[in-house]
Amino acid sequence: MDSIKQAVELARSGDSPAQQEFIGGSKPIAGGHELATVREVRLDAEHLEANRIVAFAGGESGRYYDMLRTQVLQEMDKKNWQFLAITSPTAGCGKTVTACNLAMSIARLPERSALVVDLDLRKPMVANYLGLPRSGGVLSVLDGQTPISSAVIKAGVGPKSLFLLPGSGPTSGSSEWMASQTMTTLLQAIKREFRSHTVIFDLPPMLLGDDVISILPRMDAVLLVTGVGSSSAADIKECQKHLERVPVVRVVVNKVSEKIDTYYGYY
Template structure:
């Protein structure tokens, strides 16, 4: 996790943060989806670091939601213990307010709704219960940017089901793991979604060229 400005990687995420917020502010957008073509591209690392970077801005706040019900990882990356989170809310075992946790990393705080594994991931994503939860998030956290860490796009219909309920998306591609055909297939599914950036992760280029993403 690059939660400070002293590291080179932290500066990359700060640049991404500024670009993303500028685009979202223009349209008064709030809900940002982060996905990738396949597994292993670094979408969760990107979502976590972008959220941490936003949390450092004095007049901004962020909610990070783990909606990868196939393989949730946000809690592990941020050191959040315990089960529940999203599924507790969807299944009616807990209200959204109690499932959301405050996470402190360094001097900064942000809110996180951890994920949990479900064998019915696809069905949950397309459900009215999920739609209702997203509406509640949008209403109750309207002053915050909300980042959703979604499953890889090409592993099922989860992402396709939920994208229309978000405002914009980031697509994270991994050097060595994402093919041109993967990108083209994702573009077909993203035709009706505002894609703010395609991020090239795991690049070995020198930092002076394109800062590791474009």
């Protein structure tokens, strides 16, 4: 929790710098022979960069995400963890940008692979930031219209690829979905089908409802993104109360400096 204390200090200082059969299917998607049937797209580098998604090529622009990746994976590997939740106190702190960049950085490593699941059902943005077609998505898996194997996308970027379970449109039923048995079944299916992957969940903000509190017990670890100027010390402390039972692998203090677009501070 030391990292949370430090984030609180920084915020204070105001420093500007469905059903089982539908969801699971019967055969493994990733690593199994159904992998070949997963829809494949290629991501557009210009679109990614315009949305601050920079960790696909390595080099200077993605350096901070590579550092974050290494720190997060070290923690997760120690405990054999697979599910990483990304959340923040309030909206606009940089969760989706962090989730996409971290996943790309992980996917660039040899013998590693990553899946990003957009569970910010109120404001799904993974598809927008990555330039994916808005169809199907996690909601249609939850309400039983689409099997998970049809909703997952394999996104090629440079010589590597990562798996995505994007959102589609926003829903007002997020809180209910998060607490549902259907969600539990979906998470079990993901755990099983993407066993060898690091699964990154782009969650809603913590303080805008009970969505995150409902789903946190099913996550292995949490990365909390706070935004300088967007997160107050009181907000971060409020989050801390809910994070006592789930290990926090990192607190990212985002938007530390407006001078360098991609600058991130870590604690």
